[in-house]
Every structure is written in C-alpha cells, then in structure tokens.
Amino acid sequence: MKSGTGKHKIMSEVLNKALKTKVMDSVKDEISSVLDVSTDKMTAQQAIVYAQIAKAIKGDKSAFEAISNTVKQEMPEEEKAFCVEVKVVE
Numbered sequence: 001m002k003s004g005t006g007k008h009k010i011m012s013e014v015l016n017k018a019l020k021t022k023v024m025d026s027v028k029d030e031i032s033s034v035l036d037v038s039t040d041k042m043t044a045q046q047a048i049v050y051a052q053i054a055k056a057i058k059g060d061k062s063a064f065e066a067i068s069n070t071v072k073q074e075m076p077e078e079e080k081a082f083c084v085e086v087k088v089v090e
Contacts, residue, residue, distance in 0.1 A: 018044055019043065019044050019045035019048075020043055020044070020045070021043065021044050022041065022042065022043060022044075023042050023043070023044055023047045027042075027047050027051075028042055028047075030051070030054070031047060031050045031051060031054055034054035034057055034058065035050055035053065035054055035057075037050060052066060052067060053067060
C-alpha cells in the first residue's frame with residue numbers, strides 16, 4: 001500500500017466523522033439570521049451547505065456558482081419534447 005493512500009483514508013475518515021458532528025450555537029445563529037431552517041440538530045455538513053446558500057443570498061457570486069453547478073450535476077436530463085401528428089382518414 002502506498003503511504004499516500006493510507007493518509008487519504010485517514011483524512012477521509014476524519015472528515016466524515018467531523019461532518020456528522022453538531023455545530024456550535026454561534027454557527028446556528030449566523031445561519032438562522034438568513035435562512036428560516038431548523039438548527040436544533042444541525043450537523044457540520046448541513047451547516048456548510050446552509051452557509052453556502054446564505055452567502056449566495058448575500059450576493060457572493062462564487063457561492064452562487066458553486067450551488068448552481070451542484071444542482072445542475074444532480075438534476076436529471078430534461079426529457080426532450082416531441083410532437084406527434086395524427087391524421088384521421090375515412
């Protein structure tokens with residue numbers, strides 16, 4: 001096993017654990033000042049997403065672009081419209 005792979009695994013485990021932790025009240029207060037969301041059991045992962053949305057609402061272009069790009073990636077391809085013409089022959 002390469003040493004870089006082991007470090008990546010440890011880093012991934014630490015990040016995943018940290019993202020599941022609850023956030024401090026000061027973070028919750030900042031988010032709830034912009035968004036009307038329940039912050040009672042907010043995790044770090046949720047706080048990051050809400051903070052990005054709050055930044056976009058306040059006019060941060062980079063935050064808006066990050067959200068737009070993420071939403072575009074998750075949206076299924078739109079169905080293409082088609083037209084069918086039916087003629088009745090007697």
